[in-house]
Amino acid sequence: MDCVTRGLFITGTGTGVGKTYVAALIAAALRKAGKRVGVYKPVASGCELRGGELTSPDAIALWEAAGRPGRLADVCPQLFAPPVAPHLAARAEAKRVDPLLLRSGIEKWRQDSEIVLVEGAGGLMSPLSDDDYNADLAAEFGYPLVVVSANVLGTINATLQTLITAATYCEGLKVAGIVLNSVATITDDQSTDSNRDELERRCVPPVLAAVEFGGGLDRDVDWWELAQSR
């Protein structure tokens, strides 16, 4: 696929680690820098019925953070209700995830935006369809990865595994860096004090920023510059 528009692929160490939260912060930062931001979530499961229509809370959060560009329905063209992996959620509704739409759904954002933020579903090796993993889409889109790591005990293992997957998948996925995100407010998890230093010491890509619970990025990051495609 051609990469004219810049982009970042927001992945993470799993589900519920703050991909949407951090992607929204990145979208807000880019808007502040005057950029036209597009947002794309290829598929979402666990969607909610609102006013008789399935809606993805992720798609809404991304769209709002990007300044409501285009149509909300285009942010995530494939929505399923069951809170399981997308291909299984689709199957439970006697449907299928459309692999072509996973790929073509980004095109209007590429046409109408200067930079597209793509949020995956789950982690790099979480399935999106019967045959596709998040890593497949990341490879095809060609955008550098932002790895959101939850600031919890176990994040060193989960982050390094994600980086190893990125380095070895297809011909290797470029990683812009890591954002260490606090997903809880008060915690007795003592690893939160050392996780940043440990990741900085052990990971090849940089820790770009950390985010406190309820907070913003603790450093100014030049997302526009990082979003150069391969």
Ligand SMILES: Nc1ncnc2c1ncn2[C@@H]1O[C@H](COP(=O)(O)OP(=O)(O)O)[C@@H](O)[C@H]1O
């Ligand atoms: N830094 C943070 N501060 C406050 N709430 C957060 C933070 N990071 C994540 N959350 C909340 O935790 C939950 C999971 O985060 P989310 O961004 O949806 O994760 P993911 O997209 O990886 O599944 C959401 O309710 C989100 O609002």
Ligand SMILES: [Mg+2]
């Ligand atoms: Mg999300």
